[in-house]
Amino acid sequence: MNRLAVLAAGVVLTAGCSSGGDGLNRPAIAWADQVCQTVQDGGAKLSQLPRIDGADPHQAKTSLLAYLGSIAEAIDSVSDRLTQSGAPPVAEGQAAVDKAMATLTSARGTLDSARGKLQQAQTTDPVSFQKAVAEVGAGLEPLSGAVGPTKDLRANKELDVAFSHAPTCQRLDGQKTG
DSSP states (O other), X not given: OHHHHHHHHHHHHHHHHSSOTTOOOHHHHHHXXXXXXXXXXXXXXXXXXXXXXXXXXXXXXXXXXXXXXXXXXXXXXXXXXXXXXXXXXXXXXXXXXXXXXXXHHHHHHHHHHHHHXXXXXXXXXXXXXXXXXXXXXXXXXXXXXOOOTHHXXXXXXXXXXXXXXXXXXXXXXXXXXX
16 A cells, blocks of 8 residues: 555656646746747837938938847847747757857848948938948848748747747747747
8 A cells, every 4th residue: 555655646746747737848838938028029129110211311321220229139139038048948959049049140140241331321422322221231131031030949849839839929920920
């Protein structure tokens, strides 16, 4: 009888330490939700597009630089969140984070290059300024199809399940962002 009691206690304790009766990895879901919250916050900032007056190159430059600064802050926020959160509690979690960080670092480099070109653009000649803005836009082209760091993270099957069950990530999926 004592063996049965010890076995039953062991089963109860093991169940209490697991990820839940539904088989979901709750710590991974919480981790994914934190990442998605940061992505969502950045997306909210980026949805506030700059007001640009084509007749005023100086104002246009100032507005565009501020907007590119907001994009940089959003990238930095996600990078910081991934660094602070550490590896997700899944197999190969660190590798997924490393890939997402490489994607973010590349995006930040592309953005910084474009910002540098825009900062150097002269606003005294509207035609030259428009040409410079077009070149900056072309430099940002690699970012236009970017789906964000969650694509790299979701390539991990366990993380994909966690992202699918995290409430904030579900809202992002509904908005087709990532």
